[in-house]
Amino acid sequence: MHILSVAESLDVSTPKLKWAFSETSLFISETGKIKEKQNFVPTTAMIRLATKTAEDMCSIKIDFMHIGWKYLKDAITLRNRVTHPKKVEDLAVSRHDLENAYVAFDWFLTTVANVMEATLKEMSAYAQDTKDLVEKLRTGDPDTLALYESVYREPDD
Numbered sequence: 001m002h003i004l005s006v007a008e009s010l011d012v013s014t015p016k017l018k019w020a021f022s023e024t025s026l027f028i029s030e031t032g033k034i035k036e037k038q039n040f041v042p043t044t045a046m047i048r049l050a051t052k053t054a055e056d057m058c059s060i061k062i063d064f065m066h067i068g069w070k071y072l073k074d075a076i077t078l079r080n081r082v083t084h085p086k087k088v089e090d091l092a093v094s095r096h097d098l099e100n101a102y103v104a105f106d107w108f109l110t111t112v113a114n115v116m117e118a119t120l121k122e123m124s125a126y127a128q129d130t131k132d133l134v135e136k137l138r139t140g141d142p143d144t145l146a147l148y149e150s151v152y153r154e155p156d157d
Contacts, residue, residue, distance in 0.1 A: 003050045003057075006119045010126055012057055020049055043076055047108075051115060060118040068107020075101040 004021045009011035023046075024036045051062040063069075078097055081090045136144035 002116060003053050003119065006123055007053055007057060009123060010057060017053065044073055047072075049117035051111070052113045054119055058122040060115060062115070064112055066107055068104050071100040072108055075104045081093075122136045 001021070004013065004018065007017060023039050023041045025039050026034055027037055029035050048064075053061055055062065075097075077103070078093065082093065083092050133144065137148060
């Protein structure tokens, strides 16, 4: 939700992006009413959406070739296997599984921290630019006023 909030604040969000983050879809009921239903979106897909959105907004590149990403996917598979076992062996968790999950968790937390830092930095720069623009308009900077007037009076396409 942090990524979507920043995208909306920077005015780079789209209806499609908002819809994807909502994890819902529309359907038509038997009575002809439009209804929403909650979708299952895999955790890895949502992570990729959030990080891709962050990469599009600011100068950050997430390393999905890092072993932590592979181990995160493995840990999710392990979680699903243990949570929904089909046979007794599905409940087994090895030390190796736990060690890999630790690497995955560390990669994930580091990635989240880096993404949040980059997006907050972008928001801060945007806020400063806005503050500077408002100050130039307030003090009557001729170039800024001329640009504002040209945009303000430009007809919508």
